[in-house]
Amino acid sequence: MAGQSFSLSPAVPSSPRVGYHQVILGEYDRDSNDEAVQIKRIAKVFVHPSFSKKNFSNDVALVRLSSPAQITSRVSPVQLVSSSTNIPSGTLCVTTGWGRTATGQGPRILQETTLPIVSTAECMSYWGLTRSITDSMICAGGSGSSTCQGDSGGPLVCDRYQVGIVSWGTNDCRDNAPGVYSRVSFFRQWIDDTVSSNSA
Template sequence: LESPLCPPASPAGCGVPAISPSVHYSERIINGQNAVPGSWPWQVSLQTRSGSHFCGGSLINENWVVTAAHCEFNPYSHVVVLGQYDRSSNAESIQVKTVSRAITNPNWNPYTLNNDITLLKLSSPARLGPRVAPVCLAPANLALPTNLQCVTTGWGRTNTNSQALAVRLQQVTLPLVSLSQCRQHWGNQITSSMLCAGGVGASSCQGDSGGPLIYQNRNVWTLIGIVSWGSSNCNVRIPAMYTRVSQFRNWIDYIVAQG
């Protein structure tokens, strides 16, 4: 039960894009497809001040973005870009925001990549609209079935033979993989703070880090994972790891409530 002292970080009306995504449940983001422009309005790009994309993130309300700790966002040298689809276009009405606070989970371990989550407080609230809107956060301790079909999005590498990042936002559908199955690939580096997805011919890849793993439940998209780590060559047969958002929901609500 949510206590009135600590209102939830997710606003009413979250998770419903004004521009409908086109998701076909068959398809780094290797082997993904172009997204419908504007259809993932919570997707943000973390960039250097000169405009180089290095990680993704998700808008969770008008003031806060969630991303991966390993992205090492630095408020002095980095910015959050909202409302972007085509990174080469000058015609998009993007919002470029500085960050007043970057709060990394106190249990983040850069050696094991456990608890890979950071909250970014925007210096001024995002202007919400059709192309900029928050995703819903998974409730605490949400139980998720194996093989649940999820979507991940990002501007990461799309070709294992190239370091180039995607120009247009990519999406791909991936199934959740049980932690026991995941341990067959990764051994006991896998913890209860992680989610495992993929291994079916598609993969997140470098540049997608920090971005969302979401699923649709009764028309509402919910953030269940944050792109964290995987095989160095984005092997599409090996599942990749995502930070399990439900394990951090109470911490997120606590930080956001403090402002």
């Protein structure tokens, strides 16, 4: 969450839609009915104006919730990295999600894994000419763990600051391949301006 009324999301075609999706806050076990979750309708989705469906550059959107989230022990806004912050390669960061696991299934319990930041040069070397790595992207992983289908939109957090949003990776979720995330620092000004001009 970016504040109590906004959530960060990818801008890919499967991004949240008004009247179709809901935002569920505070969930850990998808099969449990005993968790104190908050279910919010989506008031509006702001897709980055420079989002490219061709290479997933600028893959970020802001979702405005129909009502502010209530801050609890399970729900709180994340601190966003500043626009001037550079995360050194090798820094260990954490990502979470309910994406496919090694069994090929989506898990019941929220999964967490630790990934090292991969330099842009190393990431470009891996992806070669098959995909473009732009300034709006940051790479992590490639060392035995990876995000997978179903993790899109999840956070990449380094030392309590969100630095990335799960964007794309290999089709078969290879754990030796660096995953690609939308770089929050690159979008920080757009995020701040959008939240400021669309807050009630």
